[in-house]
Amino acid sequence: MLYLTTVVILFILWIVMSGIFDAFHLTIGVLMSFFIAHFSWDLLFQNTKMPLSERVGEFFRFLNYVFWLIYQIILANLHVARLVLDPKLPINPKIIRVPTKLTKDISFVAYANSITLTPGTITIGVERDHLLVHAIDDRVADDLFSGAMERRIARVFEVGK
Amino acid sequence: MLFFTIVSFYLCVLIFINLYRAIYGPDILTRIAAINAIGTKTVMILILIGFIYGRVEMFIDIAIVYALLSFIATIVAAKYFLTRRSIE
Amino acid sequence: MTFHTIQIITAGFFILAGLFFFTTATLGLLRFPDFYCRLHATGKGDTLGTLLMIVGFMIYEGFHLLSLKFILIPLFLFMASPTVTHSIGRAGVTCDVEPWEKKEQSGTEETE
Incomplete structure (x- = not known):
C-alpha cells in the first residue's frame, strides 16, 4: 500500500x-x-504500520497547522523588522532551555523547525527532553515558555498517545 | 517588464551588501550565513531573469537546482565546523 | 478597472512586500552584534520574502501547471531554511562561540 x-x-x-x-x-x-x-x-514514511485513514487525517491536521504557522511567521517577521529598523536596536539575546514532552522524531523535527521560523527564536540544539533555544528578547522567550506551539504539535502528530 | 528589471537590480544591491558581511565578517560562521542569504536572493533573481526574457519555464528549473545546490553547500560547510569543534 | 489591472497590482504588492522583508533581513545581517542574532535576520526574513515574491509571481503568471513548479521552491525552502539555520547555530554551540550579552552601561550599539 x-x-x-x-x-x-x-x-x-x-x-x-x-x-x-x-x-x-x-x-x-x-x-x-x-x-x-x-x-x-x-x-x-516513518511509521510503516500506521493505517492509511489515520495517515490522511494526520496530513489534513498538518495542513491546518501549516496555515497557522504561516500566520505566525508573518508576525515573526514584522517583529524582527521592527527590531532591525529601530535605531536603538532594543535586543537582549540569551540562550534558554525549553523542556518538552514530545516523543516522536517527526514531532521533534516539526517543533524545532517551527521554533526557528517563528518570533525571534532559533533552535540551536536538540536533546532528548529539552531544546536549546536562542531568543532575541524577553517577550518572545515568555511566549515560548507558555507552550502553545508544543500543544498544537502534539495535537497534530501525537494523537494516539 | 521594467518593473522586473528594477526589482532584480535592487536585489543585486542587497547581494552586494550581504557580500560585505561575507568578506569582512568578523567570524567564519557569519560568512556562511551571509553566503546562504546570497543563495536565496540569487534564486529570486534567476526567476526574474526568466520573466525579463520571457522564458520562465526554463529558468524555474535552473532556480530549483540552484536552491538545492546552495542548501547542500551550506549544510556541508556547517557540518565541517560541527566535526572540527573550533572556528580558528 | 479590469481584472488584468487588479491582477498586476496585487502581484506588484506581493513582490514589493517580499522585497521589504529581504531588505530587513539584509539590514539585520549588517546591524546585529553577533552571529546568533544575525541568524535571526537571515533565517526568517529570507524565507518569508521568498514566499511572498513567489506568490506575487504566481498571481502575475496566472494559474496553470507552471504554478505548481513555483510552489516547489517555497515548499523546499520551508524545510531547508530552518535546517540551515539550526545547523549553523549548532556549529556555533559546538565550537563554544560565546553569545553576545547586553551590557549595562550605554555604548553597546556599535556593530563592528
Missing part, C-alpha cells in the same frame, strides 16, 4: 517537473516511478 502511495507521489512530481503529456513521456514517468519506489518506498 505504501509502495503504491510512493509511486503516485513520485509520478505527480514527474508530471509537475516535466509538464509534457504525450504517451512516451508518461510511460517513462510511470516506469521510473516504479523503479525508484522499488528502492526507496520505505524511506518516505
Whole structure:
C-alpha cells in the first residue's frame, strides 16, 4: 500500500517537473516511478504500520497547522523588522532551555523547525527532553515558555498517545 | 517588464551588501550565513531573469537546482565546523 | 478597472512586500552584534520574502501547471531554511562561540 502511495507521489512530481503529456513521456514517468519506489518506498514514511485513514487525517491536521504557522511567521517577521529598523536596536539575546514532552522524531523535527521560523527564536540544539533555544528578547522567550506551539504539535502528530 | 528589471537590480544591491558581511565578517560562521542569504536572493533573481526574457519555464528549473545546490553547500560547510569543534 | 489591472497590482504588492522583508533581513545581517542574532535576520526574513515574491509571481503568471513548479521552491525552502539555520547555530554551540550579552552601561550599539 505504501509502495503504491510512493509511486503516485513520485509520478505527480514527474508530471509537475516535466509538464509534457504525450504517451512516451508518461510511460517513462510511470516506469521510473516504479523503479525508484522499488528502492526507496520505505524511506518516505516513518511509521510503516500506521493505517492509511489515520495517515490522511494526520496530513489534513498538518495542513491546518501549516496555515497557522504561516500566520505566525508573518508576525515573526514584522517583529524582527521592527527590531532591525529601530535605531536603538532594543535586543537582549540569551540562550534558554525549553523542556518538552514530545516523543516522536517527526514531532521533534516539526517543533524545532517551527521554533526557528517563528518570533525571534532559533533552535540551536536538540536533546532528548529539552531544546536549546536562542531568543532575541524577553517577550518572545515568555511566549515560548507558555507552550502553545508544543500543544498544537502534539495535537497534530501525537494523537494516539 | 521594467518593473522586473528594477526589482532584480535592487536585489543585486542587497547581494552586494550581504557580500560585505561575507568578506569582512568578523567570524567564519557569519560568512556562511551571509553566503546562504546570497543563495536565496540569487534564486529570486534567476526567476526574474526568466520573466525579463520571457522564458520562465526554463529558468524555474535552473532556480530549483540552484536552491538545492546552495542548501547542500551550506549544510556541508556547517557540518565541517560541527566535526572540527573550533572556528580558528 | 479590469481584472488584468487588479491582477498586476496585487502581484506588484506581493513582490514589493517580499522585497521589504529581504531588505530587513539584509539590514539585520549588517546591524546585529553577533552571529546568533544575525541568524535571526537571515533565517526568517529570507524565507518569508521568498514566499511572498513567489506568490506575487504566481498571481502575475496566472494559474496553470507552471504554478505548481513555483510552489516547489517555497515548499523546499520551508524545510531547508530552518535546517540551515539550526545547523549553523549548532556549529556555533559546538565550537563554544560565546553569545553576545547586553551590557549595562550605554555604548553597546556599535556593530563592528
